[in-house]
Amino acid sequence: MKVAPASSVPPTSSTAISATTGARLLGFARVARRAALVLLALVIFVLALELLKAGAAGVRPLLRALHVEGVRGSLGFGWLMACLVLSGSPVAAVALTLLASRTLSVEETLAMIAGSRLGASFVVLLVGAADDWRQGRREKRSAYLGVAALVATASIYVPALILSYVALGRGLFSGLRLPARALSSLLDGTSGPLMAVARAHAPASLLFVAGVAALLASFRLFDRVLPDLQRRDRPIRRAGQVVYRPWFMFGVGLAATALTLSVSVSLSLLVPLAARGYVRRENAWPYILGANITTFLDTLFAGALVGHPDAVRVVALLMGAVALLSLPVVLLFPRPFERVLDRIARRATTDTRALLAFVVALLLIPVLLMVI
Helix, strand or coil: CCCCCHHHCCCCCHHHHHHHHHHHHHHHHHHHHHHHHHHHHHHHHHHHHHHHHHHHHHHHHHHHCCCCCHHHHHHHHHHHHHHHHCCCHHHHHHHHHHHHCCCCCHHHHHHHHHHHHHHHCHHHHHHHHHHHHHHCCCCCCCHHHHHHHHHHHHHHHHHHHHHHHHHHHCCCCCCCCCCCCCCCCHHHHHHHHHHHHHHHHCCHHHHHHHHHHHHHHHHHHHHHHCCCHHHCCHHHHHHHHHHHCHHHHHHHHHHHHHHHCCHHHHHHCHHHHHHCCCCCHHHCHHHHHHHHHHCCHHHHHHHHHHCCCCHHHHHHHHHHHHHHHHHHHHHCCHHHHHHHHHHHHHHHCCCHHHHHHHHHHHHHHHHHHHHC
């Protein structure tokens, strides 16, 4: 009986197993690295927004000298303040504290909070313009999202203000209260200590410059870690079609702002996502409408903390009116709304001159509301 030589024995599967295990480990390492870079990009992105807001805070003392009276003046004041500080939530919280101190009436507080939401999307326009400048685009493709956010917000919030004003006069939600609890937003919890040190040791102008640099750095990271869906094969494209359905994007906008408690962050994230093909810029408006509803969550808690009996009621009325007007647009006639919004946003972003004209009008309207 012949025995086969050792060299003729078939090789074991240990080599193949080792190769498979190594490939899996390498794949896991790549996914972990990509996830870490995405997290880092998000952290830098949020920090950039906080630095920009801190740098813009130097204009606040100038606004204190303004005498704001009436619903129209309060609307313009809240609108302009949100544009200047690049956030709507702080302005809404200021309105509630002015209500608690009896500086503003209930009607004026309602108008100022609505104005703060009209101007909150201005940061998206700045983020988009920065991306367009970085890419050297003549047509302002990313700024398109900022214009769309501002126009979509105004188309809902202006009638919502009227509707909530009528409901306020008829006593709707009278006696509504929330238990006061010491809560802060997610952004304050993550960047609060760092921003406190920055404010204590750096002038506002330097903080603003640092915010611009951090913003550009976050975009570079997003470019590295987010694959371009426009170059993927058909299965990826078919899976991505779900993202383009209005009801889906509306829900994502609701969830994103509820988690971050900042409409500035959730809306500004549309810029890098649209640039990489994850979201079509023309179909971003349902996300914007959803974000504009849950952005009131932190304001509701602020209303519970200030101690005024009508603080929570004012916020709840406006939040309910916005939701009541947004749902039919998303569920019943999304396409007509999308076409009108797309036409306006495209005209405002054809070139730099058109975009500057839009920005001038955006800042001039609240000023006229205050002085008329």
